[in-house]
Amino acid sequence: xxxxxxxxxxxxxxxxxxxxxxxxxxxxxxxxxxxxxxxxxxxxxxxxxxxxxxxxxxxxxxxxxxxxxxxxxxxxxxxxxxxxxxxxxxxxxxxxxxxxxxxxxxxxxxxxxxxxxxxxxxxxxxxxxxxxxxxxxxxxxxxxxxxxxxxxxxxxxxxxxxxxxxxxxxxxxxxxxxxxxxxxxxxxxxxxxxxxxxxxxxxxxxxxxxxxxxxxxxxxxxxxxxxxxxxxxxxxxxxxxxxxxxxxxxxxxxxxxxxxxxxxxxxxxxxxxxxxxxxxxxxxxxxxxxxxxxxxxxxxxxxxxxxxxxxxxxxxxxxxxxxxxxxxxxxxxxxxxxxxxxxxxxxxxxxxxxxxxxxxxxxxxxxxxxxxxxxxxxxxxxxxxxxxxxxxxxxxxxxxxxxxxxxxxxxxxxxxxxxxxxxxxxxxxxxxxxxxxxxxxxxxxxxxxxxxxxxxxxxxxxxxxxxxxxxx
Amino acid sequence: xxxxxxxxxxxxxxxxxxxxxxxxxxxxxxxxxxxxxxxxxxxxxxxxxxxxxxxxxxxxxxxxxxxxxxxxxxxxxxxxxxxxxxxxxxxxxxxxxxxxxxxxxxxxxxxxxxxxxxxxxxxxxxxxxxxxxxxxxxxxxxxxxxxxxxxxxxxxxxxxxxxxxxxxxxxxxxxxxxxxxxxxxxxxxxxxxxxxxxxxxxxxxxxxxxxxxxxxxxxxxxxxxxxxxxxxxxxxxxxxxxxxxxxxxxxxxxxxxxxxxxxxxxxxxxxxxxxxxxxxxxxxxxxxxxxxxxxxxxxxxxxxxxxxxxxxx
Numbered sequence: 001x002x003x004x005x006x007x008x009x010x011x012x013x014x015x016x017x018x019x020x021x022x023x024x025x026x027x028x029x030x031x032x033x034x035x036x037x038x039x040x041x042x043x044x045x046x047x048x049x050x051x052x053x054x055x056x057x058x059x060x061x062x063x064x065x066x067x068x069x070x071x072x073x074x075x076x077x078x079x080x081x082x083x084x085x086x087x088x089x090x091x092x093x094x095x096x097x098x099x100x101x102x103x104x105x106x107x108x109x110x111x112x113x114x115x116x117x118x119x120x121x122x123x124x125x126x127x128x129x130x131x132x133x134x135x136x137x138x139x140x141x142x143x144x145x146x147x148x149x150x151x152x153x154x155x156x157x158x159x160x161x162x163x164x165x166x167x168x169x170x171x172x173x174x175x176x177x178x179x180x181x182x183x184x185x186x187x188x189x190x191x192x193x194x195x196x197x198x199x200x201x202x203x204x205x206x207x208x209x210x211x212x213x214x215x216x217x218x219x220x221x222x223x224x225x226x227x228x229x230x231x232x233x234x235x236x237x238x239x240x241x242x243x244x245x246x247x248x249x250x251x252x253x254x255x256x257x258x259x260x261x262x263x264x265x266x267x268x269x270x271x272x273x274x275x276x277x278x279x280x281x282x283x284x285x286x287x288x289x290x291x292x293x294x295x296x297x298x299x300x301x302x303x304x305x306x307x308x309x310x311x312x313x314x315x316x317x318x319x320x321x322x323x324x325x326x327x328x329x330x331x332x333x334x335x336x337x338x339x340x341x342x343x344x345x346x347x348x349x350x351x352x353x354x355x356x357x358x359x360x361x362x363x364x365x366x367x368x369x370x371x372x373x374x375x376x377x378x379x380x381x382x383x384x385x386x387x388x389x390x391x392x393x394x395x396x397x398x399x400x401x402x403x404x405x406x407x408x409x410x411x412x413x414x415x416x417x418x419x420x421x422x423x424x425x426x427x428x429x430x431x432x433x434x435x436x437x438x439x440x441x442x443x444x445x446x447x448x449x450x451x452x453x454x455x456x457x458x459x460x461x462x463x464x465x466x467x468x469x470x471x472x
Numbered sequence: 473x474x475x476x477x478x479x480x481x482x483x484x485x486x487x488x489x490x491x492x493x494x495x496x497x498x499x500x501x502x503x504x505x506x507x508x509x510x511x512x513x514x515x516x517x518x519x520x521x522x523x524x525x526x527x528x529x530x531x532x533x534x535x536x537x538x539x540x541x542x543x544x545x546x547x548x549x550x551x552x553x554x555x556x557x558x559x560x561x562x563x564x565x566x567x568x569x570x571x572x573x574x575x576x577x578x579x580x581x582x583x584x585x586x587x588x589x590x591x592x593x594x595x596x597x598x599x600x601x602x603x604x605x606x607x608x609x610x611x612x613x614x615x616x617x618x619x620x621x622x623x624x625x626x627x628x629x630x631x632x633x634x635x636x637x638x639x640x641x642x643x644x645x646x647x648x649x650x651x652x653x654x655x656x657x658x659x660x661x662x663x664x665x666x667x668x669x670x671x672x673x674x675x676x677x678x679x680x681x682x683x684x685x686x687x688x689x690x691x692x693x694x695x696x697x698x699x700x701x702x703x704x705x706x707x708x709x710x711x712x713x714x715x716x717x718x719x720x721x722x723x724x725x726x727x728x729x730x731x732x733x734x735x736x737x738x739x740x741x742x743x744x745x746x747x748x749x750x751x752x753x754x755x756x757x758x759x760x761x762x763x764x765x766x767x768x769x770x771x772x773x774x775x776x777x778x779x780x781x782x783x784x785x
Contacts, residue, residue, distance in 0.1 A: 046588070047581060047584065047585060047588075048577075048580075048581075049569070049572075049580065049584050223570075224566070224569055224570050229569075233569075233572040233573050234572075236573045237572065237573040242473070242474050242477070242573075243571075243572075243573050244474060245476070247476070248474050248475070248476050258474060259474065259475045259476070259785075260473055260474055260475060261473050261474075261475055261478045261629060261633070261727075261731070261783040261784070262731050
């Protein structure tokens with residue numbers, strides 16, 4: 001761990017240029033001021049109601065994600081590289097999903113094995129041969145990025161289903177501006193507040209051709225009990241669109257309507273925050289009461305756009321992820337700008353053998369897993385845990401991939417004992433419209449608050465930071 | 473707007489208004505019950521409080537007799553009572569959470585702040601001082617919420633539906649006080665009891681925050697028929713039946729103006745308002761105060777139903 005790269009101090013302990021001002025400021029500011037502001041921030045979060053729910057914990061239905069008041073800084077040059085890489089990757093993702101549900105050229109070319117797609121639970125046969133408006137599938141992508149040194153960024157995961165966290169990106173900035181106006185006056189920081197406008201423009205650009213000139217967009221939420229409900233209501237508010245639940249909608253003659261105080265109103269674009277499984281009980285899980293019966297028929301008739309499209313989960317699969325460099329090359333004939341973390345696919349015998357031999361030094365993840373659940377972090381796991389995992393791995397190797405334990409970069413963070421380095425990752429949000437790709441500079445930085453911990457997920461005690469992309 | 477959003481806004485306002493009303497009843501009852509018997513007679517004020525709150529059936533399912541302790545608990549803190557102050561604030565907040573997008577930041581801040589603060593009161597205050605503070609806090613919370621809605625909401629259908637909730641609830645509450653206490657308000661010759669009732673009249677006025685207003689309107693000492701006149705017919709008094717219906721009609725008119733069509737709710741509300749405008753107290757006494765009020769309560773319930781039917785589902 002000692003060898004890991006600190007984004008403020010680099011490897012050698014000097015101060016890297018983007019952090020000049022911040023380092024100076026950190027030296028000036030009395031420790032109790034930081035602590036006081038931290039508590040003030042927490043109060044603000046609670047008052048605004050920026051909470052999330054952790055499933056399976058009855059007594060704490062609404063919790064705060066810890067917020068760290070020290071920002072994470074990315075230079076303009078670093079960001080330009082990330083932006084190019086993200087645009088390239090999401091473009092390839094969209095072409096890949098269109099191909100998988102269409103001509104399947106990538107399978108015929110033997111780049112990806114058939115069974116990885118067809119036997120994948122995230123693959124939706126209902127989408128085969130089905131076109132979607134403007135050929136865009138992943139309208140909103142959250143690409144998780146980690147950094148290991150001054151020049152190397154890796155993509156850790158692609159979230160092409162319903163990535164969340166953007167409300168924290170926006171609220172963190174608002175709160176930082178309230179708490180540290182003097183710090184903002186000492187930096188030139190690219191704004192993120194235009195994200196809702198960019199998102200709305202993206203969603204309107206992908207309306208079906210049958211929609212009018214001003215398409216009606218709605219945000220579909222599973223409801224107040226969903227862990228990300230705050231974000232859903234927050235976004236609907238900023239977008240100025242109705243926040244609907246399944247019961248607010250109905251389908252008549254393959255057209256989706258919402259029930260309003262003035263009768264039925266047609267809905268053209270649905271930004272849905274419900275998983276495929278629950279979206280239409282007539283097509284998918286019949287026991288779902290969250291979705292809208294008949295939605296898929298309207299979708300297949302081309303009368304409504306779903307963002308993201310049905311079936312994009314295939315790209316979230318971690319075994320599919322391992323082929324992304326090849327996917328980029330196949331569709332764009334370009335070298336991938338953002339690297340993948342080297343990945344062993346346990347479905348392949350040689351890979352499995354290697355993984356089984358090196359468990360104590362690897363991170364092993366479930367291919368369909370998310371949220372940091374069900375993974376093994378070799379270097380910190382007990383012997384017993386490793387042996388238990390070995391047994392799981394042998395029974396169902398196709399369910400797992402393994403990666404080296406990365407020395408994730410660290411950022412200065414407020415902890416009990418003052419300011420100390422903690423590991424971080426970054427989730428930028430990439431918007432794909434029919435007109436262009438939009439990325440607001442920055443994203444959500446998640447930080448593992450426990451010393452040495454590499455797990456940044458909020459469900460596992462991770463916190464968040466404001467992410468500053470410096471202008472120029 | 474979404475029917476469900478309108479519904480949530482409407483109920484959010486109703487619950488906040490109801491919480492304030494319950495706090496006023498408890499406040500007035502506490503005053504009455506702490507007076508020497510020689511001034512207020514021997515009636516059980518706590519039972520009367522349960523009746524005015526409109527939850528007698530639920531109350532007597534649990535308790536045999538009404539006293540300060542169990543009524544205060546039931547009306548203010550009980551989770552078993554779906555209309556206690558606590559339950560009202562809980563439901564107001566969950567309605568607010570479901571329609572955050574339709575609330576202004578200030579409104580959310582108020583209702584969420586109230587809800588957070590409510591947790592601090594736990595299972596209820598341990599002393600009368602603390603209870604008084606609690607009741608005052610409930611009224612202030614309602615005022616702050618109402619004020620934030622009034623000062624920050626866009627004047628569109630969301631605002632009108634939230635106002636409708638306030639006035640329907642308020643009309644219902646004032647009518648309930650009248651329904652329970654009507655016998656105290658009958659003209660002199662019909663009344664049994666005599667000057668003992670003076671403090672009862674004051675308590676009635678206090679529960680609709682109209683004690684000072686009374687003196688400004690009539691410049692007279694408390695007379696039961698004037699108390700009735702103030703609470704039923706005086707449009708100047710914000711909690712009178714007439715004033716509530718003036719506001720209900722105004723908000724329904726605004727909605728139908730914006731939507732470009734009229735409906736049954738508006739027609740019903742107008743009919744009640746016209747009758748209130750054309751009534752005089754002596755006429756109401758002649759036909760029977762109790763009958764008048766019972767009919768009013770039924771009509772207001774039916775108007776609530778019509779609003780739901782027409783807009784909220």
